[in-house]
Amino acid sequence: MTERSLKDIRGAMTEKTVDVLAGYRKNFSGSHPPGQLVLPENLKEFGMHMLGVLKSRAFKGGHEYSDRRTHDMRMIKSMGAMELSLYLYxxxxxxxxxxxxxxxxxxxxxxxxxxxxxxxxxxxxxxxxxxxxxxxxxxxxxxxxxxxxxxxxxxxxxxxxxxxxxxxxxxxxxxxxxxxxxxxxxxxxxxxxxxxxxxxxxxxxxxxxxxxxxxxxxxVEDRNNEAQSYVDWLVHVHRHIQLEARASP
CATH class of the missing domain: 3.40.20.10 (Severin)
Incomplete structure (x- = not known):
């Protein structure tokens, strides 16, 4: 956050989300129709939690006081998995x-x-x-x-x-x-x-x-903080997974 713009960071996290789910589809879900979004059983909430990260005070768009962003950033880095999961959703x-x-x-x-x-x-x-x-x-x-x-x-x-x-x-x-x-x-x-x-x-x-x-x-599931709703977010991620699948050999 001290080196890159928040917009670039949010874009990078979205790309990483797409990479994870596209990798799963390529290696483990080839039997499903190409137009179907397939999520790993143990990562059903992965997309939701990533959207929660994007909407957190540390990374969200729109106006936010720098001290609150900094507080959120330090807090997120210090949290364990259970505490972070509840914080994001x-x-x-x-x-x-x-x-x-x-x-x-x-x-x-x-x-x-x-x-x-x-x-x-x-x-x-x-x-x-x-x-x-x-x-x-x-x-x-x-x-x-x-x-x-x-x-x-x-x-x-x-x-x-x-x-x-x-x-x-x-x-x-x-x-x-x-x-x-x-x-x-x-x-x-x-x-x-x-x-x-x-x-x-x-x-x-x-x-x-x-x-x-x-x-x-x-x-978190609604459109707010200049970010998409959960449904729109899944559609966006799914579209990019399909594009990546077509581009890969």
Whole structure:
């Protein structure tokens, strides 16, 4: 990054992604039709993670403060595989769709975690509440049409509208409602797998809080940060794999 432009770096990473997948196709997937995109079973998420790298603050297009780019660059270089994987593709949990046992110990004594939602606004439901964690920040994004009953279950009696919530509050209150206990248990579990990093929950109320921009940035599968959506990215990579296959003897 100190020697080349970000545009050149992003182009080089894209080329490397194409080289890896084209090499796999050439050597291991010759039986598949030429027009089919073939991904190695153990590298199904490779393209997604590479897109996450391109959209990270270290490499993304558009305006970004140099100190934040530098911080991201140093942080990415220091991360292990599991931490980096979560950072590049965040865990998103639909709070409004939690099952009865989610957030409580199961038969084996381990906490039952709900299934994650894909990082795209097309998967976000109207009136929903989502917990978004990338290992560094944790957002509680709340849709503008959220049910007052859900807010009361989560935050307590006085809170029936988005406007009544305090955006500077970083902890859930301890209530006796089932939903509140579920979310507090899930947040506690997420905090235990962060190592030394503390976990604070930041509110991102739709149409009200600046943290909503951070929520949009974490939706890796969408078109943002001057980068393609995941579908467009796969189409772009696949096209170049085909061109490379035709060019090779």
């Amino acid at each position: 965040p865990r998103i949990i639909a709070i409004h769709n939690l099952g009865e046992q989610d957030g409580f110990p199961g038969e084996n004594g381990h906490l039952v975690m709900p299934p994650a939602v894909r990082a795209s606004f097309s998967r976000i439901e109207e009136g929903g509440v989502y917990l978004v964690d990338n290992g560094q920040i944790c957002l509680l994004w709340i849709h503008s049409h959220v049910s007052p009953n859900l807010l009361v279950d989560l935050f307590g009696e006085p809170y029936t509208t988005l406007q009544s919530l305090d955006p500077t509050n970083t902890k859930l209150p301890v209530l006796e409602t089932h939903l509140n206990a579920q979310v507090r248990n899930i947040v506690q579990y997420l905090s235990t797998i962060r190592g030394s990093k503390a976990l604070t929950v930041q509110l991102a109320r739709q149409g009200l809080d600046g943290a909503e921009y951070e929520f949009a940035r974490l939706l």
